[in-house]
Amino acid sequence: xxxxMAMQSHHPVQLDGAHGALSAKxxxxxxxxxxxxxxxTNIFEKHLALEAEIVGSPLVVGNKVELLxxxxxxxxxxxxxxxxxxxxxxxxxxxxxxxxxxxxxxxxLTSKQIGGVQVNLIYDSVGSIITPxxxxxxxxxxxxxxxxxxxxxxxxxxxxxxxxxxxxRKLLVIDGQTAFIGGINISSVYSSGSFGKSRTxxxxxxxxxxxxxxxxxxxxxxxxxxxxxxxxxxxxxxAARNYFPEQKNQGNEVVRAIGSSPEExxxxxxxxxxSAINSAETAISLTNAYxxxxxxxxxxxxxxxxxxxxxxxxxxxxTDSVMVYYASRSFYDELLLAGIKIYERRNALLHAKTxxxxxVWSTIGSTNLDWRSFxxxxxxxxxxxxxxxxxxxxxxxxxxxxxxxxxxxxxxRERKLSAKVKEKAARLWARWL
Numbered sequence: 001x002x003x004x005m006a007m008q009s010h011h012p013v014q015l016d017g018a019h020g021a022l023s024a025k026x027x028x029x030x031x032x033x034x035x036x037x038x039x040x041t042n043i044f045e046k047h048l049a050l051e052a053e054i055v056g057s058p059l060v061v062g063n064k065v066e067l068l069x070x071x072x073x074x075x076x077x078x079x080x081x082x083x084x085x086x087x088x089x090x091x092x093x094x095x096x097x098x099x100x101x102x103x104x105x106x107x108x109l110t111s112k113q114i115g116g117v118q119v120n121l122i123y124d125s126v127g128s129i130i131t132p133x134x135x136x137x138x139x140x141x142x143x144x145x146x147x148x149x150x151x152x153x154x155x156x157x158x159x160x161x162x163x164x165x166x167x168x169r170k171l172l173v174i175d176g177q178t179a180f181i182g183g184i185n186i187s188s189v190y191s192s193g194s195f196g197k198s199r200t201x202x203x204x205x206x207x208x209x210x211x212x213x214x215x216x217x218x219x220x221x222x223x224x225x226x227x228x229x230x231x232x233x234x235x236x237x238x239a240a241r242n243y244f245p246e247q248k249n250q251g252n253e254v255v256r257a258i259g260s261s262p263e264e265x266x267x268x269x270x271x272x273x274x275s276a277i278n279s280a281e282t283a284i285s286l287t288n289a290y291x292x293x294x295x296x297x298x299x300x301x302x303x304x305x306x307x308x309x310x311x312x313x314x315x316x317x318x319t320d321s322v323m324v325y326y327a328s329r330s331f332y333d334e335l336l337l338a339g340i341k342i343y344e345r346r347n348a349l350l351h352a353k354t355x356x357x358x359x360v361w362s363t364i365g366s367t368n369l370d371w372r373s374f375x376x377x378x379x380x381x382x383x384x385x386x387x388x389x390x391x392x393x394x395x396x397x398x399x400x401x402x403x404x405x406x407x408x409x410x411x412x413r414e415r416k417l418s419a420k421v422k423e424k425a426a427r428l429w430a431r432w433l
Contacts, residue, residue, distance in 0.1 A: 013027060013031055013044070013048045013059065014027055014058065014059070015027040015030055015031070015058070015059050015060070015061050015254065016058040016059065016060045016061070016217065017060070017061050017062050017217060017249070018062050018216075018217040018246075018247040018248055018249050021058075022061070030061060030254065031044055031048070034254065034360060034385055034386050034387070041279075041280070041281045041282060041357075041358035041359070041360060042279060042281055043276060043279045043280065043281070043357065043358050043360065043361050047275050047276055047278075047279035047361075048385075051256070051271075051272050051275055051276075051383075054268065054271050054272070054275070055256070055258055055268045055271070055272055056268075057221055057256055057257055057258060057259075058221070058256065059254055059255070059256050059385070060216070060217045060218035060221065060254070060255055060256065060257075061217075061249075061252075061253075061254050062216050062217050062247075062248075062249030062250060062251065062252075063214055063215065063216030063217065063218050063219075063249075063250055063251050063252075063253040063254070063255045064214070064215045064216055064250040064251030064253065065212060065213075065214050065251065065253045065255060065382070065384055065389055066212065066213045066214075067210065067212065067364075067392055067393075067396065068180075068182065068210070068211040068212060068213055069193075069210060069211075069396065070190065070192075070193045070194050070207070070208065070209060070210075071101075071184055071189075071190025071191055071192070071193070071207065071209065072190075072191065072192065072193055073193075074180070074182070074184050074190070074209075074211040075101065075184075075190070075191075077180070077213050078105075078172060078180055079104070079108060081172075081174045081178050081180070081213075082105075082108050082109065082112060082172075082174065083108065083112075084174075085112055085117045085174050085175055086117065086175055087117060087118070087175045087176070087241050087242050087245075088117060088118045088119075088120070088173075088174075088175060088176065088241040088242070088243055089109065089112060089117060089118070089119045089120070089172070089173075089174055089175075090119075090120045090171075090172070090173040090223065090226045090243075091109070091119070091120070091121045091122070091171070091172045091173075092121075092122040092123075092167065092169050092170070092171040092172075092226055092229060092380075093121075093122070093123055093124070093127075093128075093169070093170055093171075093185055093186050094123075094124045094127035094128075094166070094167060094168045094169065094170065094185055094366070095123075095124070095127040095128055095185035095186060095187055096121075096123050096128050096131060096135075096185070096186040096187075097128070097130070097131055097185075097186060097187045097188065098130075098131050098132060098135045099187065099188040100188045100191070101186060101187060101188045101190070101191060102131070102135070102186050102187065102188070105186050106135065106138065106139055109121070109139060109144060110138050110139055110142045110144065113139075113142045113143045113144045114142050114143070118143075118145075118238070118239045118241045119139075119143075119144040119145070120144070120145045120147075120226075120230065120235075120238060121139065121144055121145065121146050121147065122147045122149055122167060122226070122229060122230065122233070122235075123146070123147075123148060123149065123167075124148075124149045124150070124166050124167040124168070125148050125149055125150055125151045125152045126150075126152060126163070126166050127166065127167075127168070127185070129152065145235065145236060145238060145239075147230065147233055147235040147236075149166070149167035149229070149233060149378075150162070150163075150165050150166065150167070150233070158233055158234040159232075159233075159234065164376045165262050165376055165377075165378075166372075166376060166377050166378070167229065167377070167378045168366050168367075168373065168377040168378060168379055169181075169225075169229075169259070169366050169378055169379060169380040170182055170183065170184060170185060170211075170366050170380075171222060171225065171226060171380050173219065173222055173223050173226055175242075175245065176219060176220065176223050176242065176243050176244055176245045177215060177219055177245060177247070178213065178214070178215050178219060179212075179213075179214045179215075179218075179219045179222040179223075180211060180212065180213055180214075181211070181212050181214070181222065181364070181365055181366070181380055181381070181382055182209065182210055182211030182212050182352075182353075182364055182365065182366070183209045183210060183211065183289070183351050183352050183353050183364075183365070183366055184209045184211045184351075189204070189205075189207050189349075190207050190209060192204070192206050192207075193206070194206045194207060194208035194209075194347070194348035205318075205348070205349050206347070206348045206349070207348060207349045207351050208345060208348040208349065208350045208351060208352060208400070209351040209352050210287075210352040210353075210354050210364055210396070211364070212364050212382055214255065214382065215250040215251070216247065216248075216249065216250035216251060216253070216255070217247040217248075217249070218255040218256070218257055218382075219247070220244055220247060221256075221257035222257045222380070222382075223243055223244060224257075225257065225259040225380055227243070228259070229261075229378065232261075232263070252386070252388070253384055253385075253386060253388075253389055254384070254385040254386060255382055255383065255384050255385075256382070256383040257380070257381075257382060258272055258365075258380070258381045258382070258383060259378070259379070259380045259381075260367070260374075260377075260378065260379045260380075261378045262375060262376055262377065262378070267373070267374040267375070267379070269365070269367045269373075269374075269379055269381050270297075270367075270373075270374040272363075272381075272383065273297075273355060273363065273367075274296065274297060274300055276355075276357050276361055276363075277297075277300045277301065277304055277357070278300055278303075278304075279357075280304050280309045280357050280358055281309065281358055282309060282310065282358050282359065283309060283310045283311075283312075283356075283357065283358060283359065284301070284304055284309055284310070284311045284312070284355070284356075284357050284358075285312050285314070285355065285356045285357075285393075285394070285397045286311075286312070286313050286314065286354075286355050286369070287313075287314040287315075287350070287352050287353070287354045287355070287397065287400065288313075288314075288315065288352070288353050288354075288368060288369045289316060289319070289350055289351045289352060289353060289368055290319070290321065290324045290328070290368040290369070290370045290372075290373075291313065291315050291328045291331070291368075291369045291370065292324060292327045292328055292331075292369070292370035292371060292430045293331065293369055293370075294371060294374070297369065298331065298334075298335075301313075301335070301338070301340060302334070302335070302338035302340065305338045305339040305340045306338060306339065310341075311339070311340045311341065312340070312341045312342075312343065312397075313335070313340060313341070313342045313343065314343045314344075314345060314350070314397065314400055314401065314404060315328060315342065315343070315344055315345070315350065316344065316345055316349060316350035316351075317344040317345055317346050317350075317404075317405065318349055319349065319350075320349060323426050323429060324370070324426075325426075326419075326422045326423045326425070326426035326427075327423070327426035327427055327429065327430045329419070329423050330423035330424065330426060330427040330430075332407060332412055333409070333412065333413070336407065336408070336409040336412060337409065341406065342406075342407040343400075343401055343404040343405065343406055343407070344404055344405050344407060345400055345403060345404045346403050346404060346405060347403055348403070353365055353366060353367055353368055353369075353381075354393065354396075354397075356390055356393040356394060356397065359387055359390050359391075359394070360385060360386060360387055360390055361383070361384075361385060361390070362383070362384045362385075362389055362390050362393045363381050363382065363383045363384070364381065364382055364384075365379060365380055365381025365382060366379045366380055366381070367379040367380075367381055370430075371430065371431050371432070372432075
């Protein structure tokens, strides 16, 4: 699935700023400061330069990154940003539903288009399969460019048809200056927070997810990813707008935008995460909704634990996919035997996809730790360097652990025989989940 991870980079890590590449001296000074403030780790020597060669996108300084926890906080931030848009709105989503939240987005986007802001929308054909075509009519009639990613109906295919190839990204770019990415789709299932009662007043299951709001020069890299998808899907020519405005420093965060596509030889996000895990020295904290690892990722996690790294996995106690649920649990025995700690999040349906390594390296995005994300889906993640943001990630992780159950090996082996049979059966399908 990936290139030779034993390869070593012989080039220094290069950083970019609002006005282009920084000097080698400036880059070294920033990385030295990041290393000094973090845990004892070799992630900067072994990982970052290699990551740059494999991924190709730059590490960009001068960004402001804000954690958005759960749907209500995320949607409020998105609505405010859309309402304040002056030039363009580019949205790419796996699911947009014809429900209260979907209708609110549609009405706001339509209003902005009528008001002179160009709106461009990409939605996935499979992810939004239950959304009627009539939902998009008011958007299209107002002038919004609407692009269905890889239509299920092969008669409407704009290039080679492959029903397995999906756009799983959740990306919103406002005026080329603000970007939102993470795990949250456009759906009312996210309408309540997850740190209260396990169900809403209407009896609905609460969802736990994580998103980001980013301002700064790296937003241009996320904009490029949106534009690349539009072009690759043969979307109509976009109206002329200032999609790439001059950027200014907005904060102190160092961020890399990473997009993966099945058109590439390998998943860039997968390679990046695998390299970071292999470079870890102290701690790995992974939160993921759909954990069905391939042999290489499984081996990397076990080897990290065996060399003394504190590896902790936060996984769902309940899920919206029964097959993934049992396939994921089929790995528990060997993970626990390797010394990896596994927690299951209670009282909410965990949908987040985050990682924090050695107190200095963090990532949030749309990528699940399963075969589908790494081989069939378009995904997008942000990698953030630095102790300040990692400490926020650590606090979020610890708060989730307070609502989670630690799985022990002895207790795990006492589970029912019927569960073991289901796990073995689901494991046979791991490659296709």
